[in-house]
Amino acid sequence: MSHDYSQIARELLHSLGGAANLEQAAHCVTRLRLALKDPSLVDSNTLNQIDLVKGSFFTGGLYQVVIGPGEVEKVYAALREQTGLAAATIADVKQQGADKANAMQRLVRVFSDVFMPILPALIIAGLLMGVNNLLGAKGMFIDGKTLLDAYPQLDGVWSLINLMANTSFVFLPALVGWSAAKRFGGSEILGIVLGLMLVHPDLLNAWNYGKAVAGLEGQSLPYFNILGLFQIEKVGYQGQILPILMAAYVMSVIEKWLRARVPNAIQLLVVPITTIVITGVLALAIIGPVTRHLGILITEGVVLLFDVAPVLGGMIFGLLYAPLVITGMHHMFLAVDLQLIANHGGTFIWPMIVMSNLAQGS
Structure with a gap:
């Protein structure tokens, strides 16, 4: 069935409040992403009755119109032809619509921008863990035995896959540090350094934090003694999200403030070391402990709901x-x-x- 894409574009423009109300437009696989000057001018009831339109909604400062794969590209081309708008990427339109988003939408966008780039690493880890679980699952393929029991020579393969699967989670703060620094406008390499610092092997492994607090197995919390004035917990943040997320934000703010004030001739010497030292102390002394307990409260709350x-x-x-x-x-x-x-x-x-x-x- 053929469609008159020019007519569909004209009807869309009319329902959107006219061509003058359209600031930028882009499209993904199925949707038009539109930055509008005044979203209140949209006649959504009329718009949703247009041929090919499957639905529409306003979110993240953008008006999105669901068209469908393949068809959306043709509608977008007709829309651009009638308005004279330049081609734009989704990122361009998102940036245009960011100022129109409310506080919650901006917060969600931050989470999306930080975590979406590292999803491939998490997906790889999940798939490899699935393979490992199959190899170590008792009775899955052989009654009363795992594949490792039946074929001991697979142990090396299992260990190698396990190493690959765990890497993303062992160094998760480094991944988040890189992505968050990029999102907040800081140096990505400093974000990685900050994330790796929070999982440094000299720090007490986060998995043993509970045992150390409870004094189990003879463990106790180690501390950095700073000139006899105060102490900082010598504890790592393996698998933690909030500490590195907040630390990367603080790091980016400090770095941008310094870059605007330190002369170019000495920036390379002054800015990185000052940024890491200040942020590192804040991360280990304040940001880490506070956000660790906040993260624990959030997860325990979710678990409690599903337990009760x-x-x-x-x-x-x-x-x-x-x-x-x-x-x-x-x-x-x-x-x-x-x-x-x-x-x-x-x-x-x-x-x-x-x-x-x-x-x-x-």
Whole structure:
């Protein structure tokens, strides 16, 4: 069936408040992403009746019109032809719409911008862990045995895959530090250094923090004694999200402030070392301890809900997840997921997301 894309574009412009109301336009695989001067001028009821339009909504400072794969490119081309707008990327349009977003939308966008670039590393880790689980699952292929029991020569393969699978999570703060520094306008390499510093082997491994606090197995919290004036916990932040996220933000603010004031001739010597020293002290003395406990409270709260009332928790999550995807707010769950994995060795949110997607597909 052929469509008159020029007519569809004209109807879209009319429903959007006219060509003068359109600042920028881009498209993804299925949607038009539009930056509008005044979103209140949109006649959404009329717009949703236009041929090929599957729906529309306003989120993240942008008006999005769902068209569908393939067709969206032709509608976009007709829209540009009639308005004379220059081609724009999704990033360009997002930047244009950022000022129109409310505080919550801006917060969600930060989470999205930080975590989306590191998703490939997390996906790789998850898939490799799945392979390892198959090799070590008792009774999966052989009654009463794992593949490792039946074929001991696979142990080396299992160990190698396990190493590859764990790498992304062992050095997760470095990944987040890189991505967050890039998002906040700081130096990406300093973000990596800051993240690696928080998991340095000289620090008490975060997995043993609980034992040290409780005094189990003869462990106790080690400290940096700073000139006899105060002490800083000598504790790492393996698998932690909030500490490096906040530290990278503070680092970026400090670095940009210094770059604007330090002469160019000595910037390379002064800015990096000053930024890392100040941020490192703040991260270990204040940001890390505060955000560690905040992260623990958030994850324990989520776990408590599903422990006390799992049916209620599942119903609430199932009810809210699809609308959150539409608005983009589902990206905030990434931080909770990773914190759950760090604290409890796994997350029950991802399986529910899979079931939600399967239910929608059905």
